Amino acid sequence: MTLPAGVERRRIDGTDGLATRGEQVGSEPTDGEWRRWDPHRSKLGAMLELEFETGLAGEETVLYLGAAAGTTVSHVADFAGPTYAVEFAPRPMLDLVDVATDRGHLFPLLKDARKPETYAHVVEPVDVIVQDVATRGQAAVALRNARFLCPDGRLLLSVKSRSEDVTSDPEAIFEDVTADLKDEYEIIEARRLEPYHDDHLGVVARQS
Amino acid sequence: MTNSATPDERGWFADHSPGDDGASAAITEGRAESPRDWPGLAVEGGFADSEAEYYDRLHEATVATARAQARARQQADDQQVMHAVRAIDDCEATANELAERVAEWARSTADEAPSGIEGAHQVAAMEPSSPAEERLVSLAERVVALDEEAAQLRQYVEETMPAVAPNLTALAGPVLAARLVSLAGGLESLAKQPSGTVQVLGAEDALFAHLQGGAPSPKHGIIYTHEYVRNTPESDRGSAARALAGKLTIAARIDHYSGDRRPELAADLEERIETIRARDSE
Numbered sequence: 067m068t069l070p071a072g073v074e075r076r077r078i079d080g081t082d083g084l085a086t087r088g089e090q091v092g093s094e095p096t097d098g099e100w101r102r103w104d105p106h107r108s109k110l111g112a113m114l115e116l117e118f119e120t121g122l123a124g125e126e127t128v129l130y131l132g133a134a135a136g137t138t139v140s141h142v143a144d145f146a147g148p149t150y151a152v153e154f155a156p157r158p159m160l161d162l163v164d165v166a167t168d169r170g171h172l173f174p175l176l177k178d179a180r181k182p183e184t185y186a187h188v189v190e191p192v193d194v195i196v197q198d199v200a201t202r203g204q205a206a207v208a209l210r211n212a213r214f215l216c217p218d219g220r221l222l223l224s225v226k227s228r229s230e231d232v233t234s235d236p237e238a239i240f241e242d243v244t245a246d247l248k249d250e251y252e253i254i255e256a257r258r259l260e261p262y263h264d265d266h267l268g269v270v271a272r273q274s
Numbered sequence: 275m276t277n278s279a280t281p282d283e284r285g286w287f288a289d290h291s292p293g294d295d296g297a298s299a300a301i302t303e304g305r306a307e308s309p310r311d312w313p314g315l316a317v318e319g320g321f322a323d324s325e326a327e328y329y330d331r332l333h334e335a336t337v338a339t340a341r342a343q344a345r346a347r348q349q350a351d352d353q354q355v356m357h358a359v360r361a362i363d364d365c366e367a368t369a370n371e372l373a374e375r376v377a378e379w380a381r382s383t384a385d386e387a388p389s390g391i392e393g394a395h396q397v398a399a400m401e402p403s404s405p406a407e408e409r410l411v412s413l414a415e416r417v418v419a420l421d422e423e424a425a426q427l428r429q430y431v432e433e434t435m436p437a438v439a440p441n442l443t444a445l446a447g448p449v450l451a452a453r454l455v456s457l458a459g460g461l462e463s464l465a466k467q468p469s470g471t472v473q474v475l476g477a478e479d480a481l482f483a484h485l486q487g488g489a490p491s492p493k494h495g496i497i498y499t500h501e502y503v504r505n506t507p508e509s510d511r512g513s514a515a516r517a518l519a520g521k522l523t524i525a526a527r528i529d530h531y532s533g534d535r536r537p538e539l540a541a542d543l544e545e546r547i548e549t550i551r552a553r554d555s556e
Contacts, residue, residue: 148313148329156351157437159344163337170333174340175301176347187306188286188336190313214309 069114071124072145078102084111086144089168091136101141105262108138109198109224112262118270119255121220122146127192129214131179131207132199134158136165142196143172150189154178179207182214191216197223202230205246208271212250215273221251223269224259240267247271285312287321287331297335302343351438352461358427358434359452365424369394369417376414383407391421440535441525445518445543446500453496454522465530472526473497473519497522502547510550517546 069075069084076085079095084103095102105111113120125147133139133151135158143149148171153159159176166172177185179199192214199207204225215221225243227236244256244267251271259266286304290296313325322328373394380387380397383406388396394417402408428449435448439461443451457475458464464472474481476496483489494503494515506514521543528536 155437156344156347157440159340160348163341163344166333166337166340171329173332173336175336176340176343183305183307186309187284187304188301188312188332189309190311191309213307 070120070122070145073103073114073122073124073141074100076100084114086141088140088144091140091165101144103141108141109259109263109266109268110138110142110196110222112259112266113222113224113268113270115262116257116259116268118222118257118268120222120270122194122222126194127190127216128194128196129189129192129211131195131197131211133162133174134198135161136174138196138198139172140165140169143169146194147171148190149173150175150185150192152177152179152185180210182211186213189214191219193219195219195221195223197221200226200229204229205243208247209250212273217273219273220254221269221271221273223247223271224263225267225269227265227267236265236267243267244269248274250274283310285310285315286335287312287316287328288319292321292331297331298339298342301335301339348438349460349462351434352455355431355434355438355452356456356460358431359449359456362424362427362431362449365420365427369420369424372413372417372420376410376417379410379413383410391417394418394421439526439529441528441539442522444535444537444540445522445525446497450496450499454526457496461526461530464526467523467526469516469520469523472523473515494519502543506547506551510553513550514547517543517550521546 073084073086075082076097078085078097078100079102084105085100086103087099088101090096090101103111105115124145128142128146128149130139130142130149130151133153136151139149139151139162150173151162151166152175153162154177156176159174162174166174173188175185175188180203193216195211195215197204197208197211208221208223225240227239230239230243240256244253247253247269250273252274253269253271255270257268259268283306286297286300289300313328316322316328317325322331369391373391374389376394376397377387377389380393387393394414397414398411398418400407400411402411431452432448435443435451439451439455442454446454454472454475455461455464458467474492474495477492477494480489480492484491493512497503497515497518500518502518503511503515521539525539
């Protein structure tokens with residue numbers, strides 16, 4: 067698998083790892099304009115590190131659901147084209163706004179990812195949906211947002227089993243979620259994100 | 275845009291000109307079933323001369339809207355927590371008062387009648403054997419319910435405060451942090467108080483007695499409940515309260531104005547309190 071243009075493996079602070087070029091966020095390690103992309107703090111970073119077939123080439127139009135404080139979406143905006151970042155909680159949104167201020171094509175939206183009709187008047191059809199929402203009903207969010215994907219677009223999803231049900235076996239939850247996804251998507255790849263994230267499943271899918 | 279478009283098919287830019295105040299309302303309140311090529315439509319409709327210009331305007335509008343809305347929502351959250359922490363006090367006061375009534379009543383029918391909330395729990399578990407006891411047990415059940423409600427409210431405050439004021443909550447604990455916000459009348463008002471005022475919030479009676487003459491100035495208000503004040507020897511409690519109030523004030527200001535997390539505040543404070551306490555053991 068090749069990394070998207072704009073993402074490189076570089077040595078920063080004595081360790082090798084993924085990096086993108088952009089304004090520094092917080093006190094993360096940097097080398098010139100290159101910023102370390104820590105796969106332990108980013109599900110998409112972990113998917114790239116684990117060589118998922120993300121299909122990312124660079125310069126894509128992206129809808130990012132569950133942008134939180136902007137850790138991952140800042141890297142996405144560094145290598146992608148117009149990037150729409152949906153986050154519902156006000157506190158992380160204030161951090162996300164700071165990240166977006168330095169990035170002219172990163173658009174923060176304080177919206178509920180379960181209600182795409184509240185942002186479809188702003189978001190254009192996209193090449194990639196990245197989803198990392200820590201709420202119940204993660205499959206439902208992916209299904210409802212399928213309307214945003216261009217015909218050849220891809221869904222890059224991370225499923226957190228503990229958000230669905232803390233007591234159930236993660237494998238059983240992952241099976242349920244992937245089964246539900248098949249209403250709208252064809253699953254290309256689904257693997258756990260260990261050792262970077264416990265009890266998370268990474269999924270690459272395209273619209274069926 | 276074409277005149278035939280239904281509201282469903284219109285983008286956020288449809289009803290206003292670049293730079294006017296309508297953008298924020300349109301982003302917040304607008305609706306559409308499906309996405310469309312908004313950049314292309316905006317250029318076609320004359321909202322922007324090029325897609326690059328459209329994206330500049332979209333960026334400006336989304337950043338401003340998200341910032342203003344997130345601030346407003348957060349302020350709404352601090353008002354909710356304020357009501358909840360006041361409701362805890364009401365529930366506890368009412369439960370205690372009713373528990374006394376239950377205990378007094380229970381003493382007239384039973385030999386042993388434990389007092390307080392715990393006593394009400396025992397009475398509520400009794401099997402009534404007369405119409406009077408039915409009323410007594412029912413009343414005790416209300417006490418238990420109020421006590422449970424207070425616990426639920428406390429849990430809500432504990433879950434909500436870290437998002438409303440992360441630094442203040444890290445230093446003071448969620449309930450004391452909520453009480454300070456409540457006494458000040460909101461996070462913004464708390465952030466605007468000088469540290470000397472924060473130190474005596476909740477000790478207004480003592481403060482006014484002092485200001486009118488005679489009484490000593492209060493050394494601490496509600497922050498007395500903090501371990502750093504309560505467990506510091508009395509001779510140094512004023513210093514501990516002043517140090518704590520100073521850091522709480524800084525924390526409230528960071529929470530309101532910037533929203534960063536500053537874990538070093540807690541470490542600084544701990545060091546300062548240790549120094550104050552060490553003065554005594556010398």
